[in-house]
Amino acid sequence: MTSIKQLPYEEYFLAGNGSCPGCGLTIGLRNVLKALGKEVYMVVPASCSSVVQSPFPNSSATVPLLNTPFAASAAAASGMVRALKVMGKDSVVMVWAGDGGTFDIGLATVSGAAERNEDLLYICYDNEAYMNTGGHRSSATPLGTFTGTTPTGKKENKKNIPLIMAAHGIPYVATASIAFITDLYDKILKAKDMKGFRYIQIFSPCTPGWLLPTEKSVESAKLAVQTGMYPLFEIENGIFKISAPSKAYLKKEKRKPLTDYFKLQGRFKHLKEEDIKLIEKWVDEISEEYASMDGKKVV
Amino acid sequence: MRVLIPKSKPSKGAVGKTGLWRTSKPVVNHDKCIKCVICWAFCPETTIFRFQDNSVDIDYEYCKGCGVCANECPVNAIEMVED
Numbered sequence A: 001m002t003s004i005k006q007l008p009y010e011e012y013f014l015a016g017n018g019s020c021p022g023c024g025l026t027i028g029l030r031n032v033l034k035a036l037g038k039e040v041y042m043v044v045p046a047s048c049s050s051v052v053q054s055p056f057p058n059s060s061a062t063v064p065l066l067n068t069p070f071a072a073s074a075a076a077a078s079g080m081v082r083a084l085k086v087m088g089k090d091s092v093v094m095v096w097a098g099d100g101g102t103f104d105i106g107l108a109t110v111s112g113a114a115e116r117n118e119d120l121l122y123i124c125y126d127n128e129a130y131m132n133t134g135g136h137r138s139s140a141t142p143l144g145t146f147t148g149t150t151p152t153g154k155k156e157n158k159k160n161i162p163l164i165m166a167a168h169g170i171p172y173v174a175t176a177s178i179a180f181i182t183d184l185y186d187k188i189l190k191a192k193d194m195k196g197f198r199y200i201q202i203f204s205p206c207t208p209g210w211l212l213p214t215e216k217s218v219e220s221a222k223l224a225v226q227t228g229m230y231p232l233f234e235i236e237n238g239i240f241k242i243s244a245p246s247k248a249y250l251k252k253e254k255r256k257p258l259t260d261y262f263k264l265q266g267r268f269k270h271l272k273e274e275d276i277k278l279i280e281k282w283v284d285e286i287s288e289e290y291a292s293m294d295g296k297k298v299v
Numbered sequence B: 001m002r003v004l005i006p007k008s009k010p011s012k013g014a015v016g017k018t019g020l021w022r023t024s025k026p027v028v029n030h031d032k033c034i035k036c037v038i039c040w041a042f043c044p045e046t047t048i049f050r051f052q053d054n055s056v057d058i059d060y061e062y063c064k065g066c067g068v069c070a071n072e073c074p075v076n077a078i079e080m081v082e083d
């Protein structure tokens, strides 16, 4: 396992970019690019990442990056993979898309590319809403959350996209978090050397969207794992494995109280005791389910 | 027909000197620092210099003053001070 000191010095995402202070996606992107190195082609659909990369004629990314319409990223990346093959280049094609562009609007092309087992790395940075356009709910938004379009709290649970992706029979699916940066780094390294469609979902706090103090983005991401709100796991060739940072928190008695996580963020401020009970029920169920799947072939 | 391709070039400070966005700035106490480079790894802005001996310093030209580094430092060697 890589240690923090072993993370490479090289930077592929430059300072002076367009992200808000404390933005989680840039912590993720910076370290993902360290793992991939310069032989990568990025594909980015409409999202905060389109803005964070900075406006024409400048780019904060030092690697080639293609901007696509919202739903097209996995399709565009599939074409790019083929073009690079014809050119005889052995480079990684990485889609870097938001949760809205993955869970909702891009799902058709994501599913198509996964079904064809296209040789690409698809990364969804999950900030649990459509942040670039003002923070509207997506199907990645958790139950109870306040967003611009769920002013009294979202009524539905988060969609379980990692398991839906795994059901396509692709070689690699993983969840990761910007708070566990070496776990994330190692997952990217592993996926980089695999062939076929690889899906990694990275928990990435959004400071204005979550009404979260800017200095708390990493702390809140850590708590999401420690409270069981965001379990980290891998499904490698169909075998499910809980990742080290989540291992201890599968047991209810070990998990931190959900309120530790909620109280940092304005998007959960309105929650009543009965709302928290409902969310806790979801956490308990999903943790139990994952504990029973650990080490087993699940697809 | 001439086709124009809108192609951007990599550049530091692509949206300008983002240090100007800051309301408070991180100051590293080098006597306290244990050179763990945690602040460097988590800085969202790539504005912590990491030197060969793992000591760190802040790139004030672009640091946005988010305070993540101060919040994550395990020995409280970074203080946020009004800028």
Ligand SMILES: Cc1ncc(C[n+]2csc(CCOP(=O)(O)OP(=O)(O)O)c2C)c(N)n1
Pocket: A046, A047, A048, A049, A069, A070, A071, A097, A098, A099, A100, A101, A102, A127, A129, A130, A131, A132, A133, A138
């Ligand atoms: C077809 C289409 N619909 C809507 C938009 C407007 N739009 C641009 S970015 C965005 C939000 C994207 O959300 P997400 O994918 O979660 O990324 P985030 O902004 O949260 O990083 C929306 C709705 C668009 N560009 N194209």
Ligand code: SF4
Pocket: A018, A019, A020, A021, A022, A023, A024, A025, A048, A052, A127, A131, A132, A205, A206, A207, A208, A209
């Ligand atoms: S709105 Fe959120 S995700 Fe978008 S740049 Fe700002 S902090 Fe990052």
Ligand code: SF4
Pocket: A022, B026, B042, B043, B044, B045, B046, B047, B048, B058, B059, B062, B063, B064, B065, B066, B067, B068, B069, B070
């Ligand atoms: S305050 Fe934020 S932007 Fe500035 S050095 Fe610290 S982590 Fe980086």
Ligand code: SF4
Pocket: B028, B032, B033, B034, B035, B036, B037, B038, B039, B040, B054, B056, B072, B073, B074, B075, B076, B077, B078
């Ligand atoms: S996190 Fe603190 S102790 Fe570690 S390198 Fe940064 S300033 Fe030094």
Ligand SMILES: [Mg+2]
Pocket: A098, A099, A100, A126, A127, A128, A129, A130, A131
């Ligand atoms: Mg989003």
